[in-house]
Amino acid sequence: MIDLSELWNFDDPEASERRFRAALAGTLGADRAVLQTQVARALGLQQRYGEALAVLDAIESTGPEVHVRLLLERGRVYRSSGDPSAAEPLFRAAVTAADTAGLDALAIDAMHMVALTLPNAEQVAYTRTILDRARACADPAARGWVASLLNNLGMAHSELGQWQLALGAFEEALIERRSGTDAVATDAARWMVAWALRNLGRTDEAREQQSALKADLAAAGRTDRYVDEELALLADR
DSSP states (O other), X not given: OOOGGGTOOTTOHHHHHHHHHHHTTTXXXXXXXXXXXXXXXXXXHTTOHHHHHHHHHTOOOXXXXXXXXXXXXXXXXXXXXXXXXXXXXXXXXXXXXXXXXXOHHHHHHHHHHHHHTSOHHHHHHHHHHHHHHXXXXXXXXXXXXXXXXXXXXXXXXXXXXXXXXXXXXXXXXXXXXXXXXXXXXXXXXXXXXXXXXXXXXXXXXXXXXXXXXXXXXXXXXXXXXXXXXXXXXXXXX
């Protein structure tokens, strides 16, 4: 089975596309079709929507996983291109197909995409449902969604102006990230906590946390313009 996570860098979809195309060499059947769906996803992230749909149209559905991924990636292209009303039924169909096939991680992926098509108030309730499912799932790949779902929950609360609830979700997400090994994702989760603190008016805490994050990034030889932007905002408060 192909580990797609080793080929993905969502911050660089162009490079990811090249890796997926290279991985196609010598790959047949369902594995090849799965890789092609990820080529389409990478194209969509580059806003090359017509090309992404053309790749998906050419894929032969060779089994339950491929069927789910075709629905999911077509829905992502539609949503990213500004047509969420066309995307939502595809995401819901992907949830049903994944559940039928017992593909828990893909079902949760599709559910989280459904949530992103909903109004914020509905998104909060639905994301909590997905979180309950992910936490109860025996599949490690499904449980691996918890931190991302908590971040999405925090964003939905923030869109509603519910900053204390947003902070709580971001803090939970940070705990999840710190239990893993993805330093970049952990740093992003730290930023979200500090961002929520600033929006709650807790500027001293926000400044302290963003400053600590900047120092840790520098020690790792990295920079983040969003950290710098927050510190600039906090300098005047």
